[in-house]
Structures are given as C-alpha cells and as structure tokens.
Amino acid sequence: MINNRGAVFWLGYVITALIVLLYVYVWSSSFVAEEKIGTDQSKIFSAFQEGQKELFYLDVSGTYALINSVYELARRGGFSSGSACGDYYNISLWSYKNAEDEFSECIPKLASEIVPVFGSFLNQKQFFRFFAVVDGGLSMVGVSPSPVNISIGSTAERVYSFKPSFNVNIPYSGEAYGVINDFADELNKECSVYENSGLSDCVQGVLAKFKHGFISLGLMQADFSPEVVVRERMKELERVNFVECFAPFRWEESYALEFGNRFENTEFSTSVFHDEKKIFDAGVSVVVAGENSFGVLAPYPSQRMLVENEKLVFDSNEKEIDGRDMFVFSEGISAFVPRDEKNKFISYLEQRPCEYENRIFPFELVEKEFYPDEGSIAYDFAVYVKDDKAPEFSGFYAEDKEFDEDTLLVKWKHTDSLDLKRYEIFVDGKLVKSFTPWKDVGIYDGISWSAGSAPFNGCELVGYGLFKKCLYSGIDIERGKVYFFRSSREFVYSASQLMPGRHIVSVKAVDDDNNFYEAETEGLVVDDLPILPLSDYVVSPVLLPPDETKYNAVNAFSFETPLWNMDGTAATGFSGYILFEDAGNAVRASDGKSAVVPLVLLDKVHSIAVPSEFLLVPEDPSLEHLVLYLDVMGYKKKVVPG
Amino acid sequence: MKSRGLFGDVYVAFAAMFLFAVIIVGFLVVFNVRQYSSGISKENGRVVSSGQLNPVNYFYNDDVLAYLKSPVEGCSNSGGIKLSYAGLINMFMKGNPRAYTVRVSKFENSKYEPFFNVWVQCTDEFFRNAGYKHFVYMLGWRNSPIFISDSHFVGAFGVIYEPRFFDTDEFVSVKIPIENGDVFFRVMFK
Numbered sequence: 135m136i137n138n139r140g141a142v143f144w145l146g147y148v149i150t151a152l153i154v155l156l157y158v159y160v161w162s163s164s165f166v167a168e169e170k171i172g173t174d175q176s177k178i179f180s181a182f183q184e185g186q187k188e189l190f191y192l193d194v195s196g197t198y199a200l201i202n203s204v205y206e207l208a209r210r211g212g213f214s215s216g217s218a219c220g221d222y223y224n225i226s227l228w229s230y231k232n233a234e235d236e237f238s239e240c241i242p243k244l245a246s247e248i249v250p251v252f253g254s255f256l257n258q259k260q261f262f263r264f265f266a267v268v269d270g271g272l273s274m275v276g277v278s279p280s281p282v283n284i285s286i287g288s289t290a291e292r293v294y295s296f297k298p299s300f301n302v303n304i305p306y307s308g309e310a311y312g313v314i315n316d317f318a319d320e321l322n323k324e325c326s327v328y329e330n331s332g333l334s335d336c337v338q339g340v341l342a343k344f345k346h347g348f349i350s351l352g353l354m355q356a357d358f359s360p361e362v363v364v365r366e367r368m369k370e371l372e373r374v375n376f377v378e379c380f381a382p383f384r385w386e387e388s389y390a391l392e393f394g395n396r397f398e399n400t401e402f403s404t405s406v407f408h409d410e411k412k413i414f415d416a417g418v419s420v421v422v423a424g425e426n427s428f429g430v431l432a433p434y435p436s437q438r439m440l441v442e443n444e445k446l447v448f449d450s451n452e453k454e455i456d457g458r459d460m461f462v463f464s465e466g467i468s469a470f471v472p473r474d475e476k477n478k479f480i481s482y483l484e485q486r487p488c489e490y491e492n493r494i495f496p497f498e499l500v501e502k503e504f505y506p507d508e509g510s511i512a513y514d515f516a517v518y519v520k521d522d523k524a525p526e527f528s529g530f531y532a533e534d535k536e537f538d539e540d541t542l543l544v545k546w547k548h549t550d551s552l553d554l555k556r557y558e559i560f561v562d563g564k565l566v567k568s569f570t571p572w573k574d575v576g577i578y579d580g581i582s583w584s585a586g587s588a589p590f591n592g593c594e595l596v597g598y599g600l601f602k603k604c605l606y607s608g609i610d611i612e613r614g615k616v617y618f619f620r621s622s623r624e625f626v627y628s629a630s631q632l633m634p635g636r637h638i639v640s641v642k643a644v645d646d647d648n649n650f651y652e653a654e655t656e657g658l659v660v661d662d663l664p665i666l667p668l669s670d671y672v673v674s675p676v677l678l679p680p681d682e683t684k685y686n687a688v689n690a691f692s693f694e695t696p697l698w699n700m701d702g703t704a705a706t707g708f709s710g711y712i713l714f715e716d717a718g719n720a721v722r723a724s725d726g727k728s729a730v731v732p733l734v735l736l737d738k739v740h741s742i743a744v745p746s747e748f749l750l751v752p753e754d755p756s757l758e759h760l761v762l763y764l765d766v767m768g769y770k771k772k773v774v775p776g
Numbered sequence: 777m778k779s780r781g782l783f784g785d786v787y788v789a790f791a792a793m794f795l796f797a798v799i800i801v802g803f804l805v806v807f808n809v810r811q812y813s814s815g816i817s818k819e820n821g822r823v824v825s826s827g828q829l830n831p832v833n834y835f836y837n838d839d840v841l842a843y844l845k846s847p848v849e850g851c852s853n854s855g856g857i858k859l860s861y862a863g864l865i866n867m868f869m870k871g872n873p874r875a876y877t878v879r880v881s882k883f884e885n886s887k888y889e890p891f892f893n894v895w896v897q898c899t900d901e902f903f904r905n906a907g908y909k910h911f912v913y914m915l916g917w918r919n920s921p922i923f924i925s926d927s928h929f930v931g932a933f934g935v936i937y938e939p940r941f942f943d944t945d946e947f948v949s950v951k952i953p954i955e956n957g958d959v960f961f962r963v964m965f966k
C-alpha cells in the first residue's frame with residue numbers, strides 16, 4: 135500500500151506528465167508543417183528541372199531546325215529571301231545585270247542567310263535572337279531576351295525565371311557555296327566571249343572539267359509549274375531588246391489567274407531591279423493593241439488596260455483574257471494581241487520576232503548526305519554568264535544608190551547576237567541613224583541587188599506618172615529608211631543628203647551589255663539621177679550674127695519651171711545641151727541659170743541644118759556617169775523648123 | 777527531519793518528472809526529425825530519394841536528359857548509328873509507327889523499324905549500365921502511347937490499357953521534338 139507521500143508523488147508525477155505531454159502536443163502542432171519536410175526545396179528542384187527540359191527541347195529542335203535550314207537554304211541557292219540578282223524559274227541567280235546593265239554578282243553569306251531560314255524552322259514559343267557562326271562547322275546560337283517563368287509549386291508568386299538560350303552545332307561547313315562561287319567565276323572566265331550555241335558548248339565544257347569534290351554538278355532539269363512558266367515567259371520579254379516585235383505566247387488556261395494576280399496587284403516584276411525596270415504594271419505600261427493595222431508604221435494607238443475578273447477591260451470593252459500573244463511596243467511597254475484580231479496582223483507580226491539572248495543557266499550541285507535519312511543536299515542555283523561578246527556582223531559595205539544623186543546604200547548582215555540593242559550608222563563621223571529592230575524597219579523576204587536593167591544594174595526603172603522609180607526587186611528603197619531582207623538577213627540603210635564624192639561610213643552594233651562592234655568602209659556617192667527631160671519647150675534656129683547665112687544657133691524656151699529630177703524630187707540649177715541626133719554631137723548651151731534661156735551654139739564651125747531633130751538636155755552631172763538612153767529616160771526630140 | 781524529508785521527496789519527485797518530460801519531448805523531437813529529414817540514401821551507387829521525403833525525380837531527370845543527349849554509338853548494338861538517342865527517336869518516328877504494341881510496333885514505313893529495334897535494345901542497355909535494375913519506359917505520340925517496355929501494361933491485342941499510369945509524378949517525362957511534332961518519353965525507375 136502506498137503511503138501518503140508516495141501517493142502524492144505518483145499522482146503528482148502522472149499529472150505533471152500529462153500536462154507536459156499535452157503542452158508538447160499543443161506546442162508542436164503550432165510549428166510542424168502540413169507538408170512533408172523538403173517539399174519546398176523539391177519544388178525548386180522540380181522547377182529547375184522543368185527549365186532543363188525546356189532547354190533540352192530547344193537544343194534538340196534547334197539541331198533539327200539547323201539541319202533543315204541547311205537543306206532548305208541549299209534548295210534556295212543560298213538566299214533566304216531571294217537573290218538580289220533575281221531568279222530564273224524560281225532558282226536564285228548568283229549573277230545578273232543591274233539596272234545599268236552592268237554585270238553584277240550576288241554571293242550569299244551562309245552565316246547571315248541561314249538565320250532567317252533557321253528562324254522559320256525552329257518551333258519556338260518566344261522571340262529569339264539568332265547568331266550563326268561558320269568555323270569549320272556550323273553553329274547557331276539562340277538567345278531570348280524574354281525570360282521563361284516556371285511556377286514553383288502552385289504558388290504564383292514564386293517562379294523560377296531564366297532566359298533560354300541554346301547553342302547547336304552541326305558538322306557542316308558550307309563548302310559548297312565556295313565551290314559554286316568558284317564555278318561561277320570559271321564560267322565567266324571561260325565563256326564570257328561566247329554566245330548562242332557556242333555559249334552552251336562552253337558551259338558544258340566547263341562542267342566537264344570543273345573539279346568540285348561533290349557527288350555531282352550539272353545543268354538542272356526540272357518540271358516547273360504553269361505559274362512559274364508563265365512568269366518566266368513574261369520575264370523573257372524583259373530580256374528582249376527589240377521593240378515592236380512579236381513574241382508568240384502559247385496560252386494556257388492556268389495562266390489566266392496568274393496574269394490576273396500579277397496585274398491586279400501591280401506587283402509583277404521580273405527581277406529585284408523592278409523599281410528601276412518594270413515592264414508590267416496594270417494600267418501603266420501594259421497596253422492593248424488597238425484597232426489599227428500593224429502594217430502601218432505609224433505610232434500605234436493604245437489603250438490602258440485593267441484586268442478584272444480575268445478579263446481585259448479597256449475603253450469600257452471587255453476582252454477575254456485567253457488566247458493572246460504578246461507584242462513588245464517599246465522598251466518597257468508590252469501589249470497583248472487579241473487572239474480574235476491576230477489573223478489580220480499575222481503577216482506583219484511574224485516578220486518581227488522578238489529575239490533575246492539567254493545567258494542564264496540553272497545548275498544543281500549535289501553534296502552527300504550529312505545527316506541520316508535527310509538525303510543528299512541539292513544546291514539549286516542559276517548563273518548569268520558574263521557577256522563580253524560584241525555583236526559582230528559581216529557583209530558590210532556602202533555603195534551608191536542607183537538612180538539617185540545623194541544617197542548611199544549601207545548594207546550589212548544582221549548580227550547573230552540575240553542581245554543586240556541598237557544599230558548606229560555614222561557618215562563622216564556623224565551619227566545619221568540609230569535604230570532598234572524592228573521599229574521603222576521595212577521587212578521583206580528577199581532582194582536581188584543585180585536584177586536591174588539598163589541603164590542600171592541593180593534596179594529597174596518603172597514609171598509612175600511623169601516620174602520614174604528605180605525598184606530593187608520591186609522594192610522602192612526610200613531615202614533615210616531602214617530595210618531588212620529576211621532571206622539574206624541583210625539590213626540596208628539608205629543614207630541620203632550626201633554630196634557626191636567619197637564618204638566614210640561606219641555601222642556600230644551595240645548589245646545590252648554595252649559591248650559593241652563597229653565596222654567602217656568608204657562609199658562613193660554618184661549623181662546618177664537625171665533631171666526630168668524637158669518636154670514642153672520650143673526651139674528656133676538662130677543666125678549668129680544675124681548676117682550669118684547659115685543657122686548656127688538655136689533658141690530654146692521652156693515653160694517647165696521648176697525643174698524636177700526624174701524621181702520626182704526637185705532639181706536645182708539649170709543649164710543644158712542641145713543634142714543633135716544627126717550630127718551626134720552635143721551643143722553646149724549658154725550658162726543660163728533658169729529654165730528660160732537662150733541656148734547658144736558654141737561651136738560656130740558647124741552649121742545647123744533645118745529642119746532637124748534635136749534634144750534639149752538639161753545640164754546634169756548625172757549624165758557624166760550615165761549612158762543616156764533616150765527612150766528609157768523619156769526624152770522627146772524636137773524638130774528645129776526650117 | 778520529517779518535514780525536510782517530505783520536502784526532499786517532493787523535490788526529487790518534481791525533478792524526476794521534469795527529467796521524464798524532457799525525455800519525452802526529446803523523443804518526440806527526434807522521432808519527428810527522423811521522419812521528415814531523412815530519405816536520402818545510396819542505392820546501387822546512386823543517390824536516390826526514399827523514405828518519407830517527397831518523391832521528387834530530379835535525380836532521375838538528370839539521367840534521362842543525359843541519356844537523350846548521349847550518342848547511340850556507345851551501345852554495343854548501335855549498328856554504327858551516329859545519332860543521339862533523341863535523334864534516334866526522331867529517326868524511327870519518320871516511319872510513322874501507329875500500333876500500340878510492345879517492341880513490335882507497326883510502321884507505316886517499315887524501313888525505319890530497324891532504328892526502332894536499335895533504340896529499344898540500346899535504351900535497355902544504357903539504363904542497365906547506368907546502374908538501374910528496374911525501369912519502365914514508354915514513348916507517347918500525339919497523346920497516345922505507342923510503346924511501353926513493360927508488357928504488364930499491354931493487353932492481349934497489344935494495346936496499352938493503362939495510359940494514366942504514365943501521368944503520375946513517379947515518371948520522368950521529357951518532351952522531345954521530332955520532325956513532325958513532339959513525342960513524350962517517360963521513364964519510371966523502380
């Protein structure tokens with residue numbers, strides 16, 4: 135049995151223990167967290183790990199984006215958003231001509247061009263700045279100025295914040311671009327002096343011998359969409375230097391929308407130089423051939439045109455847009471030839487083809503696969519081969535135009551250079567004619583320069599009214615005009631208003647690269663254009679002096695004034711002969727300057743028998759070079775009355 | 777003397793009770809600290825979390841990210857593939873695997889199936905070499921699991937019937953970009 139002291143002790147002990155335990159319980163519940171120890175730290179770790187996952191995702195996707203960028207940039211020929219030199223069938227040009235027609239190179243820089251392409255491939259949530267480094271391999275560094283915020287746990291106020299960045303590297307050096315540049319240089323070095331088929335042969339030759347260390351390098355073969363084809367066909371018109379020429383345009387239905395879009399947006403351009411050189415702007419430079427006849431070389435009336443609902447609209451009329459061909463009016467202005475009106479122009483149009491030189495060659499360089507299953511890398515690029523070839527021509531000479539007193543016929547064979555821009559003709563150092571085919575050029579199938587008849591060798595006199603023309607193969611070569619004969623590809627310019635005598639004549643052919651070829655020759659202008667024979671005159675025998683017993687002079691009086699040349703042009707000056715048929719000798723007339731003169735027998739030795747036939751022949755230098763065929767020339771004899 | 781003895785007994789009694797209370801409090805404190813602060817231990821040479829600690833996976837995360845970045849070349853069955861594991865996943869995903877099967881996925885383009893086989897073999901090898909004895913991993917694409925390495929989760933027709941299993945915090949889940957979307961790679965280390 136417990137005594138009192140013991141009972142007090144144990145009771146107090148128990149009560150105290152309970153009090154303490156209760157206190158500890160209450161006290162501990164006030165500071166022991168609901169969550170487990172380390173939860174907050176774990177959330178921080180978790181947030182950090184989420185960030186690591188984000189960065190990992192960026193690293194991996196960045197690698198894929200960079201690989202895809204390499205392939206895509208190669209397909210674009212190294213240009214992220216098109217070459218400054220333009221494109222050829224959507225293939226980037228590494229060289230072309232600038233607005234001043236100067237040869238220009240456009241060489242892409244891998245480090246700068248790949249950045250925008252990379253940006254388009256990277257699946258990014260936020261804005262990044264990219265920096266590419268090409269140093270053996272290709273590195274792409276991405277830095278975002280905007281932080282990524284990851285909540286720590288569910289507490290919005292506490293976030294783990296970091297600015298994401300990545301640095302991916304692939305073993306790609308972009309060596310191919312250097313090779314393409316070398317190849318383009320080689321093409322220009324070897325082939326700039328060739329053109330036409332010679333140029334193609336040269337390009338093939340360079341391809342055959344160019345060492346590149348890649349899988350292949352060759353001319354690109356591809357099928358292009360109708361949109362690309364129609365755009366390129368229209369661009370070909372820009373390369374045409376001729377004016378008033380015809381470019382048959384095989385129309386496809388699918389082209390219509392492309393045309394419509396181009397014109398409606400007024401954005402059609404054929405190169406990046408479109409600001410300076412734009413040929414197709416709706417309502418600005420596109421015109422429609424009017425109702426005039428193309429056979430007339432007068433300026434063509436033209437109508438501004440709009441494209442609405444795939445129809446050409448002009449003058450409140452609608453024309454179906456299909457079935458049209460192009461007609462280059464002048465530099466920068468082209469026109470549609472309505473199909474339904476084409477037939478009546480066709481003979482005129484077909485003689486005036488639009489020619490242009492295409493020095494652009496599309497290539498494809500193939501590099502081996504550098505990432506599994508991505509395949510080989512194909513670099514598509516086009517090169518405009520520099521043109522150092524002058525537009526040479528042959529068959530150049532200048533000769534007197536028959537039945538003419540002041541004209542040279544300047545003849546030369548049309549150059550084979552398709553990039554001819556103009557011909558310039560100089561006489562005695564002075565530019566007398568500059569023209570661009572086919573403007574103001576009379577075009578004929580052919581001509582013979584030796585098909586004439588006496589007294590001329592080349593032309594044949596035919597009469598028209600009082601006057602005559604001397605036609606070359608039936609063609610009236612007019613003064614100051616240019617002619618082209620298709621069979622012989624011969625140009626003829628009739629240089630007139632030249633004094634009789636020798637003249638230095640030169641022809642200069644200039645191409646669109648400002649290369650030129652010039653030939654010089656000497657031409658002799660001879661007056662072989664007789665003055666129109668006098669027909670309305672009277673003559674009477676004269677005794678000089680009056681006490682002379684035999685007629686020894688005649689008086690001639692003409693009513694014809696002014697005098698005309700036989701071709702209908704005005705003749706200047708007058709003096710004349712009296713030609714006696716019987717005596718066969720000419721009697722020099724007086725030095726009278728008008729048509730009304732007394733003609734004085736100079737040789738007083740001879741007497742004039744009357745009645746007798748004679749001719750009054752105007753003093754004419756042409757007769758020094760011309761055998762006078764009376765019948766041919768239309769001279770009419772008179773009888774001196776007795 | 778009595779009163780002194782009584783006083784002395786009470787004093788001793790209170791002293792003993794105080795000592796007893798200290799022991800109890802000390803026990804409670806020790807018990808609580810032990811309960812909440814431990815859990816970090818070594819297992820197979822790696823630091824893992826266990827015990828009462830909140831089950832975070834940050835250690836596993838590091839390993840999984842390291843795995844995805846590692847070159848497959850280090851695997852004895854790599855077949856000469858020079859890709860990272862992430863790149864290898866991207867590669868066989870080009871074959872557009874559709875069927876929800878184990879290790880015999882049906883590919884729309886069977887040309888890529890060898891890459892898948894290499895991936896399975898080399899992933900197993902990688903984690904075993906890393907010191908893990910038990911692990912389950914799966915690949916999900918477009919919100920659907922297309923592969924799981926544990927056949928317990930695959931039904932008779934090869935359909936993975938417990939997709940929710942992979943949504944728990946027990947798994948390390950990493951989103952991996954591929955060329956035609958994203959895949960989710962999830963691993964649970966047992």
